Amino acid sequence: MKKWRFLLGYASETGQSKSIAQGIVDIASEQHKICADLFELDEVDKQFKLEEESVMVIITSSTGDGEPPSNASKFWRKIRREKKSDLLSHMKYTVLGLGDTNYSNFCNCGRVLDRRFEELGASRFYPSAWADDAVGLDLTIEPWLQGLWPALKETLAKLNTSSESSIDNLSQSIDQINFNQEIKPTVERQLSSCNKLKSDEDSISYSSSLAELTTLTLPPKPTHSLSVKLIESSEESNQVLDGSQYHAAKLTRRECLTHDVAIKPVISMELQLSEEEFLFEAGDAIKLVCANDENEVDLLLKRLECLDKASHRLEISISPDNTKKSTKIPAYIPPMCSLRYALTNCIDIRSSPRKNLLRLFVDCTTDDDEKRRLEELCSREGSEIYIKYILEEHLSILDILNHFPSCKPDVAMLIEFLSSLMPRFYSICSSPLDDARSIKFVYSVFNFAASNGRTYERFGVCTNWLNKIDIGTKVLIQTRISQHFRLPLTLDTPLIMIGPGTGVAPFVGFLDHLYLSSQSISGFDVNNLNTWLFYGCRHREHDFLFQEQLQMYQQINVLKHLFIAASREEGYPFRYVQDQLKINGQELANLICNRNAIIFVCGDIKTMVRDVRETIANILREHTEITNIDEYMKSLETSRRYLLDIWS
Numbered sequence: 001m002k003k004w005r006f007l008l009g010y011a012s013e014t015g016q017s018k019s020i021a022q023g024i025v026d027i028a029s030e031q032h033k034i035c036a037d038l039f040e041l042d043e044v045d046k047q048f049k050l051e052e053e054s055v056m057v058i059i060t061s062s063t064g065d066g067e068p069p070s071n072a073s074k075f076w077r078k079i080r081r082e083k084k085s086d087l088l089s090h091m092k093y094t095v096l097g098l099g100d101t102n103y104s105n106f107c108n109c110g111r112v113l114d115r116r117f118e119e120l121g122a123s124r125f126y127p128s129a130w131a132d133d134a135v136g137l138d139l140t141i142e143p144w145l146q147g148l149w150p151a152l153k154e155t156l157a158k159l160n161t162s163s164e165s166s167i168d169n170l171s172q173s174i175d176q177i178n179f180n181q182e183i184k185p186t187v188e189r190q191l192s193s194c195n196k197l198k199s200d201e202d203s204i205s206y207s208s209s210l211a212e213l214t215t216l217t218l219p220p221k222p223t224h225s226l227s228v229k230l231i232e233s234s235e236e237s238n239q240v241l242d243g244s245q246y247h248a249a250k251l252t253r254r255e256c257l258t259h260d261v262a263i264k265p266v267i268s269m270e271l272q273l274s275e276e277e278f279l280f281e282a283g284d285a286i287k288l289v290c291a292n293d294e295n296e297v298d299l300l301l302k303r304l305e306c307l308d309k310a311s312h313r314l315e316i317s318i319s320p321d322n323t324k325k326s327t328k329i330p331a332y333i334p335p336m337c338s339l340r341y342a343l344t345n346c347i348d349i350r351s352s353p354r355k356n357l358l359r360l361f362v363d364c365t366t367d368d369d370e371k372r373r374l375e376e377l378c379s380r381e382g383s384e385i386y387i388k389y390i391l392e393e394h395l396s397i398l399d400i401l402n403h404f405p406s407c408k409p410d411v412a413m414l415i416e417f418l419s420s421l422m423p424r425f426y427s428i429c430s431s432p433l434d435d436a437r438s439i440k441f442v443y444s445v446f447n448f449a450a451s452n453g454r455t456y457e458r459f460g461v462c463t464n465w466l467n468k469i470d471i472g473t474k475v476l477i478q479t480r481i482s483q484h485f486r487l488p489l490t491l492d493t494p495l496i497m498i499g500p501g502t503g504v505a506p507f508v509g510f511l512d513h514l515y516l517s518s519q520s521i522s523g524f525d526v527n528n529l530n531t532w533l534f535y536g537c538r539h540r541e542h543d544f545l546f547q548e549q550l551q552m553y554q555q556i557n558v559l560k561h562l563f564i565a566a567s568r569e570e571g572y573p574f575r576y577v578q579d580q581l582k583i584n585g586q587e588l589a590n591l592i593c594n595r596n597a598i599i600f601v602c603g604d605i606k607t608m609v610r611d612v613r614e615t616i617a618n619i620l621r622e623h624t625e626i627t628n629i630d631e632y633m634k635s636l637e638t639s640r641r642y643l644l645d646i647w648s
C-alpha cells in the first residue's frame with residue numbers, strides 16, 4: 001500500500017491553505033486509502049526531495065503583492081533559480097492556489113509555481129485551480145476536490161501498474177468507501193427532526209430544504225493523530241510561548257482618535273522597543289501576537305465542562321495509532337502549559353469550525369435531531385447552509401456548541417483540531433527617523449452583536465485584547481517588510497495616496513518620513529514633492545483621523561493636496577474617495593501618464609479597492625488617448641506603479 005502515496009506541499013500565511021491541506025490528508029487516508037505526506041514547501045530538501053517525488057499536489061496562497069507566503073520563500077527561490085529544464089520531468093503535479101481577486105496579482109504565487117513546474121518538465125495530472133477568497137474559497141475548492149480523487153487514483157494506478165495487488169486493494173477500498181459514505185437516516189429520525197426543530201424560517205438549527213433528504217454525503221471522520229491528556233499537577237504549569245522570533249515592545253501610549261459619537265472608534269498605539277536592531281521603514285507593517293478574551297475562554301471551558309480543570313497541565317504526544325508521517329506536536333503550544341493558557345494564547349477559538357470538526361461533533365451528540373442537523377451542516381449537500389449560517393455569520397466554536405446542547409466534545413478534540421491563534425498585522429504609521437525604537441499604529445475596534453446565530457456579543461480578538469492591556473505591557477511583534485509599498489527614491493515622483501479610514505496609516509508614515517527627511521537631510525527641498533492624499537471618513541467632525549497632523553503637513557508643503565470624502569455627512573458633495581478622484585481626473589491622468597506617478601491604495605474595504613481601480617481606469621479612458629485601458633492598468637501594476645495594501 002505504500003505506493004499509494006503522494007506529496008502534499010502547502011504554503012500559508014494566515015492558515016487557510018494549511019487547514020485545507022490537512023483536510024486533504026484526512027480525506028486521502030480515510031476515504032481513499034491513499035497516504036498524503038504533508039509538508040510545508042520550505043521543508044524542501046529537509047523532509048522531501050523534488051527529485052524523488054512522482055506525484056505532488058501543491059496548495060498555496062499569495063501574500064503581499066502576489067508573493068509567496070513566508071513558509072515558501074526558500075522553495076520559491078529554489079524553483080525560480082533552477083537551471084535544469086528537465087529537473088521535474090518525472091513528476092505529475094497539480095496546484096490549488098488560494099487568493100483574492102481584490103488583489104491585482106490574483107493567485108500569483110500559485111500561478112508562478114504552476115508555470116515553473118511545467119517549465120521544469122513536470123506534467124499536470126489534473127487542472128490547477130484558483131480559489132477566490134472574495135467570493136468564497138469553497139466555491140472552487142469543493143468541485144476541485146471532487147475531481148482530484150479520480151485523477152489522482154488514475155495517476156497513481158498508472159505509476160503502479162506493475163503492482164496488480166495494490167490496484168486490487170485500492171479498488172476494493174474505494175468500493176467500501178462509497179458504501180460507507182452514504183448516511184441513510186431512518187424515517188423516524190427524519191420525522192422527529194421535522195417535529196422538534198421545524199420553524200417557519202430556516203436557521204442554523206433547521207433547514208427545510210435538507211430535512212427531506214434521506215442520503216447525505218459526509219466528510220470522512222478525521223483520525224486522531226495526537227493524544228492530548230490533562231494532568232492534575234501541583235507544579236505550576238506556566239510555560240509560555242517561545243517569543244524568540246519576536247521583539248518585545250512595551251505599550252507606552254494609547255489614544256482614541258475618534259469622537260465619542262463615532263460609529264467605529266479608532267485607537268492609536270505607541271510601542272517602545274528595547275532592542276536597537278528593530279529595522280523598519282515607512283510602508284512596513286508589524287505582526288503582533290495577541291490573546292483570546294478571558295471571559296470567552298471561561299465560557300468555553302464551562303460549556304466543555306472543564307472549568308475546574310483549567311489549571312491542569314496539557315500533555316500532548318503523538319498517538320500510538322498515528323499513521324501519518326507528517327504528524328507533529330503543535331509547536332504553537334508550549335510543552336508545559338495549562339489548559340487555560342493554551343485556550344487563551346495558542347488556539348484560535350473564534351474562527352468558524354471547519355466541516356471536519358463538525359463531523360467529529362456528530363459522534364459526540366446524543367440528541368438525534370441535533371445529530372442530524374450537524375450531519376447536514378457538514379455534508380456535501382449542506383454546503384450552502386454551512387456557508388450561509390456558519391461562515392458568513394462568523395459563528396465560533398462556542399456558538400455551535402451553544403446551538404447544539406447535547407453535543408459534548410472532549411476538550412482534547414478542540415486542542416487537536418482547532419488551528420493556532422494567528423498574530424494580526426498593523427500598518428506602521430510612523431517613521432524610523434522620528435525614533436527608530438518606537439512604532440506607532442492605529443486600529444479600528446470591531447464589535448459584533450449577538451444576532452444571526454451568534455449567541456454572545458463579541459469584539460475582534462486582537463483589537464479587544466489591545467483595548468484591554470495595560471500601559472507598560474510587553475507585546476511581541478515582528479516587522480512585516482513591504483516589498484514594494486515604499487516611498488520611491490526620487491523625490492519628485494508624484495505620489496497618489498488613496499487611504500480611507502485606517503487605510504491612511506501608511507501614508508501618515510510616508511508623510512512623517514518626508515517631513516523628517518526635510519528636517520535632517522541637506523538639500524531635501526519639500527517644494528520638489530508632489531504628494532496627493534485622498535482620505536475618506538464618515539463624518540469630518542467625528543472620525544477624521546490624524547486631522548491636525550495632515551493639515552500641518554499641508555501647511556508646510558510636505559502634503560501638496562489633501563482631498564476628503566465623508567460618507568455620512570449630509571450636504572457634503574464627496575461621499576467616497578472615488579468622488580474626489582473623479583473631480584481631479586484630468587490632473588490625475590496627467591500625473592499617471594506623463595509624470596510616472598505611483599498610485600498607492602490602502603484600506604480595509606474590499607469594495608473600495610475595486611471601485612477605486614474602476615474609477616482610475618475611467619479617468620484614464622476619459623482624459624487620455626490610451627486605447628487599451630485594461631492593458632494599461634495591468635502595466636501600471638506590473639511596473640509597481642499601482643500598489644495595494646488591503647485587508648478585510
Ligand SMILES: Cc1cc2nc3c(=O)[nH]c(=O)nc-3n(C[C@H](O)[C@H](O)[C@H](O)COP(=O)(O)OP(=O)(O)OC[C@H]3O[C@@H](n4cnc5c(N)ncnc54)[C@H](O)[C@@H]3O)c2cc1C
Nearest residue numbers: 394424425426427442443444448460461462463502647648
Ligand atoms: C498587511 C495588513 C495590514 C493591516 N493594517 C491594519 C491597520 O493599520 N489597522 C487596522 O485596524 N487593521 C489592520 N489590518 C487588519 C488587522 O490585521 C486585523 O485583521 C483587524 O484588526 C481585526 O483583527 P481582530 O483580531 O480584532 O478581529 P477578528 O477577531 O480577526 O475579527 C474581525 C474579522 O472578523 C470578520 N467579521 C465580519 N463580521 C463578523 C461578525 N459578524 N462576527 C464576527 N466576525 C466578523 C471580519 O472579516 C473581520 O476582519 C491589517 C491587515 C493586514 C493583512
Ligand SMILES: Cc1cc2nc3c(=O)[nH]c(=O)nc-3n(C[C@H](O)[C@H](O)[C@H](O)COP(=O)(O)O)c2cc1C
Nearest residue numbers: 012013014015016017061062064066099100106107
Ligand atoms: C496581506 C495580504 C496580501 C495578499 N495578497 C494577495 C495577492 O497579491 N494576490 C492574491 O490573489 N491574494 C492575496 N491575498 C489573499 C490571500 O491569498 C487569501 O486570503 C488566502 O485565502 C489566504 O490563505 P492563507 O491563510 O493560507 O495564507 C492577500 C492577503 C493578505 C492578508
